[in-house]
Amino acid sequence: MKWKTRVTELLGCEYPILQGAMSRLGNWKFAASVSEAGACGCLTAAISLTPEKLREDIRRCREATSKPFEVNLTVGMCPDIDEMLDVCLEEGVEVIETSAFTADSYGRRIKEAGRKWIHKTATVKHALHAEKQGADAVILVGLEGAGIKNISQLPTMTTIAWAARQIKVPIIAAGGIGDAHTFLAALALGAEGVMMGTAFLATKEGPISQHHKEKMVRAVPDDPQLRNVVMPGSGTEDYRETMEKGVAPAIDRDDYDTESQSMSFAVAYVDRIPTIKEVIEGITRPRLPRSPIQPCQPIGSGIQGLSPLPHRQTRIRRSNVTYGCVVLHYLFIAEIVPTQQVQEAAAIAGGRLQPTKGTGNVLIVGPAGH
Numbered sequence: 370m371k372w373k374t375r376v377t378e379l380l381g382c383e384y385p386i387l388q389g390a391m392s393r394l395g396n397w398k399f400a401a402s403v404s405e406a407g408a409c410g411c412l413t414a415a416i417s418l419t420p421e422k423l424r425e426d427i428r429r430c431r432e433a434t435s436k437p438f439e440v441n442l443t444v445g446m447c448p449d450i451d452e453m454l455d456v457c458l459e460e461g462v463e464v465i466e467t468s469a470f471t472a473d474s475y476g477r478r479i480k481e482a483g484r485k486w487i488h489k490t491a492t493v494k495h496a497l498h499a500e501k502q503g504a505d506a507v508i509l510v511g512l513e514g515a516g517i518k519n520i521s522q523l524p525t526m527t528t529i530a531w532a533a534r535q536i537k538v539p540i541i542a543a544g545g546i547g548d549a550h551t552f553l554a555a556l557a558l559g560a561e562g563v564m565m566g567t568a569f570l571a572t573k574e575g576p577i578s579q580h581h582k583e584k585m586v587r588a589v590p591d592d593p594q595l596r597n598v599v600m601p602g603s604g605t606e607d608y609r610e611t612m613e614k615g616v617a618p619a620i621d622r623d624d625y626d627t628e629s630q631s632m633s634f635a636v637a638y639v640d641r642i643p644t645i646k647e648v649i650e651g652i653t654r655p656r657l658p659r660s661p662i663q664p665c666q667p668i669g670s671g672i673q674g675l676s677p678l679p680h681r682q683t684r685i686r687r688s689n690v691t692y693g694c695v696v697l698h699y700l701f702i703a704e705i706v707p708t709q710q711v712q713e714a715a716a717i718a719g720g721r722l723q724p725t726k727g728t729g730n731v732l733i734v735g736p737a738g739h
């Protein structure tokens with residue numbers, strides 16, 4: 370199946386999935402592996418430490434993959450950021466991502482050089498500002514995510530749905546995304562792509578020790594220790610301090626292997642250590658969902674053109690009422706099914722079409738007998 374959103378068009382990659390920047394970990398090799406698997410890898414400039422090393426790393430990444438990747442400049446963390454940007458422009462990096470704090474002057478330079486600028490932030494307010502400054506897309510990280518923090522940050526679901534009402538450039542959702550359900554949910558909320566950090570780290574190619582990967586497999590999102598790292602001491606001074614500082618302690622520390630660090634609530638979906646390709650396939654070619662949604666007989670499989678599609682026929686039990694439910698929200702993104710067929714499927718499902726603002730995503734939900 371071919372995925373097509375404004376994000377795949379902007380990045381030139383196969384899937385609307387980006388790897389998150391990672392200070393100390395986001396090297397060229399990891400970025401190239403993610404790109405090779407069809408998502409967009411991200412070389413974190415901060416890891417190169419000097420502009421000349423960044424130049425070398427960009428070249429090595431290019432040698433390792435002919436597919437597109439981006440370079441991240443984390444404001445406040447990337448050393449010699451002006452010179453690092455010079456190198457990106459000189460080396461012809463097509464997509465440059467800025468993150469964390471205000472990046473207006475870097476964004477201006479990226480745009481003046483005719484390149485694509487994506488800005489990552491934790492708040493809708495700052496995303497709107499970046500859009501005004503000319504960003505080609507914005508990444509919004511919800512509270513569930515690792516890394517970037519802000520005192521006004523909201524959970525991913527609220528952030529993306531709220532942003533989709535206001536922002537016109539493509540939105541990339543981040544924070545707690547790691548399986549088909551969270552990926553599709555982000556698209557249904559109005560995002561046109563997702564960014565994942567934790568889920569990509571816990572892969573065979575992940576640039577962390579096997580010991581830490583196994584810890585991620587064992588980790589659960591409601592572990593108070595993990596919660597305090599991802600959402601530090603909510604409601605306390607500690608929380609305020611971390612949020613105002615702009616980063617969670619996870620990315621400030623060296624001891625990645627000794628604590629529940631460098632991971633987010635996305636550990637909820639880490640139950641083994643797959644390859645990057647397997648992660649992407651598990652997300653983009655989902656199997657039937659797990660409880661509370663149970664599989665039932667296909668409703669629309671007789672419709673020409675629908676059977677090979679990744680639509681899912683499900684039955685949901687709510688208050689003793691059984692609903693047939695067909696979830697087709699990525700048919701329009703893929704642009705492979707004419708509207709009429711989707712409407713036929715909706716009619717058969719007895720459901721209704723709910724266009725999601727901005728993306729043309731469609732979610733068909735409704736009673737379809739028993």
Ligand SMILES: Cc1cc2nc3c(=O)[nH]c(=O)nc-3n(C[C@H](O)[C@H](O)[C@H](O)COP(=O)(O)O)c2cc1C
Nearest residue numbers: 389390391392468514515516545565566567631633
């Ligand atoms: C170990 C680690 C280091 C990170 N370092 C950075 C960074 O330097 N700059 C940045 O913008 N984001 C950084 N992030 C955030 C990710 O790029 C991404 O936004 C986040 O992981 C998304 O949330 P998720 O982990 O729930 O997928 C880091 C994340 C992790 C896990």
